[in-house]
Amino acid sequence: MNEKFFDLKKEKQDRMINAALKLFAENGYRRASTDEMVKEAGISKGLLFHYFTSKAGLYEFICDYSVKFVIMEMSSTVGKEEKDYFRLRLQIEKAKMTAMKNFPYIQLFLLQMEKETSKEALEVMQPAAQALRSAYDDIYQKADFGMLEEISVERLAKIVDYTLNGLLEELLRKSSFSPDTYYAEVSQYLKELERMCRY
Numbered sequence: 001m002n003e004k005f006f007d008l009k010k011e012k013q014d015r016m017i018n019a020a021l022k023l024f025a026e027n028g029y030r031r032a033s034t035d036e037m038v039k040e041a042g043i044s045k046g047l048l049f050h051y052f053t054s055k056a057g058l059y060e061f062i063c064d065y066s067v068k069f070v071i072m073e074m075s076s077t078v079g080k081e082e083k084d085y086f087r088l089r090l091q092i093e094k095a096k097m098t099a100m101k102n103f104p105y106i107q108l109f110l111l112q113m114e115k116e117t118s119k120e121a122l123e124v125m126q127p128a129a130q131a132l133r134s135a136y137d138d139i140y141q142k143a144d145f146g147m148l149e150e151i152s153v154e155r156l157a158k159i160v161d162y163t164l165n166g167l168l169e170e171l172l173r174k175s176s177f178s179p180d181t182y183y184a185e186v187s188q189y190l191k192e193l194e195r196m197c198r199y
Helices: 003-007 010-031 034-041 045-051 055-077 085-102 106-115 119-140 153-172 179-198
Strands: none
Touching: 003 010, 010 034, 010 055, 010 106, 010 119, 034 045, 034 055, 055 085, 055 106, 055 119, 085 106, 085 119, 085 153, 085 179, 106 119, 106 153, 153 179
């Protein structure tokens, strides 16, 4: 983490983080423009590079910050004793929704991070990506799939991922996007998927 950055006013920090999240999420590392980021954040390019000496340094910070933020939200939202897969999944989505209230593009950024192919980006994002995978593994290893004996756990996870990630991308394209609407939709989709799996 860049400690100097946290001396800035919170409103300016959030503007800079949100601009970077949005442009990295929409364009990937290679095509994301720092010129567009400073324009979106309403700051000078000199200020951006005062705190982050390079595009790679900014990307590393955004990866680390985003992962820590989402893990913090999950740690306070996901029940330590919960074992039901669908309830765990809904709690994870609630944590994501809470994170998106501060940073609307955070989840889309994390999805884009998983698809990243740039060698420069891959070099700096590995610790954050591993921390996020470990956090998910810790949650899912306690899930009880006993009631879903006829269903492949791996296929179920992919179906849920593809459904919810596609829903997020679709809703973010709308100018009226709201994390609460996303969570309400997610809840309905998960209920439908659970109903289909249990019959």
